[in-house]
Amino acid sequence: MAYLLQQLLIDSAHRYPDKVAVRARGRSLTYGELDLRSSQLARLLRERGVRRGDRVGLFFPKAVESVVAMLGVLKAGAVYVPLDPHAPARRVASIADDCGVRALITTAERLRTLPPRSTACTVLVSGAAQGAEQVPWSALETFPASAPPESAIESDLAYILYTSGSTGRPKGVMLTHRNALTFVDWCAATFRIGPDDRLSNHAPLHFDLSVFDVYNALGAGATVSLIHEEITVFPQRLAALIEEHDITVWYSVPSALVYLLLHADLAARDLDRLRLVLFAGEVFPMKYLKTLADLLPRAELYNLYGPTETNVCTYHRVDRWKLAGQERLPIGRACANTDVFALDDEGRRVGPGGTGELVVRGPSVTPGYWGDPEKSRRARLDNPLAPYPGEPLYRTGDLVTLDEHGEYLFLGRRDNQVKSRGYRIELGDIEAALYAHPAVVEAAVIAVPDDDVGSRLRAFVAVRAGETLTAGVLQTHCAGLIPRYMVPERIELRAELPKTSTGKTDRTRLTAEARVAEAA
Amino acid sequence: MLSMDRDARAAIREFVMDRLAPTTGRLDIADEDDLIDTGVIDSLGIFQLVAFLEERFGITIGDEEITPENFGSVLAIERLVASRSR
Numbered sequence: 136m137a138y139l140l141q142q143l144l145i146d147s148a149h150r151y152p153d154k155v156a157v158r159a160r161g162r163s164l165t166y167g168e169l170d171l172r173s174s175q176l177a178r179l180l181r182e183r184g185v186r187r188g189d190r191v192g193l194f195f196p197k198a199v200e201s202v203v204a205m206l207g208v209l210k211a212g213a214v215y216v217p218l219d220p221h222a223p224a225r226r227v228a229s230i231a232d233d234c235g236v237r238a239l240i241t242t243a244e245r246l247r248t249l250p251p252r253s254t255a256c257t258v259l260v261s262g263a264a265q266g267a268e269q270v271p272w273s274a275l276e277t278f279p280a281s282a283p284p285e286s287a288i289e290s291d292l293a294y295i296l297y298t299s300g301s302t303g304r305p306k307g308v309m310l311t312h313r314n315a316l317t318f319v320d321w322c323a324a325t326f327r328i329g330p331d332d333r334l335s336n337h338a339p340l341h342f343d344l345s346v347f348d349v350y351n352a353l354g355a356g357a358t359v360s361l362i363h364e365e366i367t368v369f370p371q372r373l374a375a376l377i378e379e380h381d382i383t384v385w386y387s388v389p390s391a392l393v394y395l396l397l398h399a400d401l402a403a404r405d406l407d408r409l410r411l412v413l414f415a416g417e418v419f420p421m422k423y424l425k426t427l428a429d430l431l432p433r434a435e436l437y438n439l440y441g442p443t444e445t446n447v448c449t450y451h452r453v454d455r456w457k458l459a460g461q462e463r464l465p466i467g468r469a470c471a472n473t474d475v476f477a478l479d480d481e482g483r484r485v486g487p488g489g490t491g492e493l494v495v496r497g498p499s500v501t502p503g504y505w506g507d508p509e510k511s512r513r514a515r516l517d518n519p520l521a522p523y524p525g526e527p528l529y530r531t532g533d534l535v536t537l538d539e540h541g542e543y544l545f546l547g548r549r550d551n552q553v554k555s556r557g558y559r560i561e562l563g564d565i566e567a568a569l570y571a572h573p574a575v576v577e578a579a580v581i582a583v584p585d586d587d588v589g590s591r592l593r594a595f596v597a598v599r600a601g602e603t604l605t606a607g608v609l610q611t612h613c614a615g616l617i618p619r620y621m622v623p624e625r626i627e628l629r630a631e632l633p634k635t636s637t638g639k640t641d642r643t644r645l646t647a648e649a650r651v652a653e654a655a
Numbered sequence: 656m657l658s659m660d661r662d663a664r665a666a667i668r669e670f671v672m673d674r675l676a677p678t679t680g681r682l683d684i685a686d687e688d689d690l691i692d693t694g695v696i697d698s699l700g701i702f703q704l705v706a707f708l709e710e711r712f713g714i715t716i717g718d719e720e721i722t723p724e725n726f727g728s729v730l731a732i733e734r735l736v737a738s739r740s741r
Binding site for chain 1: 673676679691718726
């Protein structure tokens with residue numbers, strides 16, 4: 136049994152050296168090639184001073200090299216940090232600084248956008264290397280074909296995924312090999328991923344849905360097709376790729392599936408090979424789910440649930456016969472080796488029908504946030520139901536209720552976290568970006584629910600008297616600080632924002648106004 | 656015809672610069688610049704753009720025409736509009 140993620144690759148490379156492991160942008164790598172290249176990369180990183188536990192940033196658009204980089208870093212005993220290739224350079228640089236990346240794997244083009252920083256080495260996936268610190272990808276060939284001796288254990292970190300933070304500073308969720316393997320082992324048993332499966336990878340690599348795609352493929356000796364960012368904009372191309380790559384297992388946020396439903400004419404396509412369609416990250420609007428279920432009569436559909444901090448912790452198999460009568464799709468019951476239950480504000484267990492915060496217990500739960508013991512502590516609490524201390528629970532912040540079938544239903548958030556196109560967004564993160572503009576005196580961001588994308592972001596901003604500012608200028612300003620999916624689509628400028636009787640920004644009123652404006 | 660083309664290009668440019676580019680922080684986009692890899696057109700923006708083109712130029716754009724070739728740059732979009740306006 137594997138206890139490190141890279142062992143999934145090594146085992147499959149022994150069994151299926153000539154099978155295709157990864158496809159991306161018209162290129163592919165066999166298991167043998169992936170194993171070889173990642174071992175050479177591990178040797179290179181070690182030679183350049185990367186040590187066990189060091190962080191290595193991955194900053195380039197999806198390519199077959201993405202998987203080489205992930206596995207190469209792990210074989211070096213280090214921790215990879217996937218960086219959003221489309222995020223503003225300042226945010227990427229602040230994340231790299233936050234976790235102190237010791238090496239960077241990027242392209243010459245992307246590297247030029249970043250402020251200079253000192254690293255042990257920079258490996259360039261493409262473009263010419265300059266100076267002794269930069270190493271071209273072609274240099275891998277000169278390194279030994281065997282990986283350095285294994286020293287990591289399962290509780291060592293494997294990767295760090297950064298998500299939106301409520302104060303404007305991204306949070307680095309630390310995940311260990313054991314965290315990831317708990318999930319992957321459950322998937323392998325539940326979904327029977329086999330060597331003949333072909334998995335899609337729609338989610339960005341800094342998003343935890345990718346963990347499913349990559350490691351389930353590697354564990355089974357299957358093929359994963361990394362869908363590059365540009366294709367996801369064009370629904371017809373995306374649908375064609377599912378057909379051409381004979382995808383059997385699809386996993387994405389619901390909004391990506393809704394996008395295909397609305398614009399890709401799925402009924403005209405041959406999608407019979409698609410045996411499993413999984414979705415997670417946000418609520419799937421029932422009207423679209425019914426359409427999807429009708430269009431894919433042979434596929435099994437599953438709703439998966441879980442924050443980055445635990446990966447998937449509950450699941451629900453869609454029952455086609457019940458869909459017509461269901462108002463909301465359950466997030467379901469706990470995955471194997473995972474315990475979930477709901478607690479009220481006093482830490483008491485909530486019974487069926489009651490409302491409480493979902494908490495998660497088990498080996499999939501993150502050890503915490505990088506460099507932030509305070510946030511790590513607040514997200515976890517000692518299990519109030521256990522007779523002995525020292526066994527923390529992760530508090531999801533999600534309010535749930537248990538239905539009569541023993542399945543959980545998601546009711547909403549306890550805080551200002553929202554989902555848009557499956558991205559997890561703290562409204563405070565966006566407000567912090569707005570406040571960073573010197574002319575902004577008040578800012579409130581409202582998420583208006585939307586069936587197609589989850590929610591649409593609207594901002595209300597009060598501008599300092601005497602200053603002139605336009606929505607476009609403010610959007611451009613935000614785009615320099617936060618990723619595109621967080622920049623409000625509409626910004627309304629006002630002399631001042633409405634207040635409640637206690638003097639706080641009246642979010643209820645702004646929400647009502649935003650909804651009216653949306654409907655108009 | 657030439658002046659009409661220029662009008663079309665200007666209108667497309669204006670929409671791209673005012674409605675799509677601000678959320679990417681890009682201030683300078685030339686007519687031939689890539690709009691996809693740079694993220695100026697993403698999955699939300701593309702259908703806002705299609706709705707705008709249909710309304711502004713009185714044309715219908717089918718889902719099968721929504722391709723990187725037709726939407727890769729301001730020039731490409733202008734070519735698409737011109738081919739449909741005749």
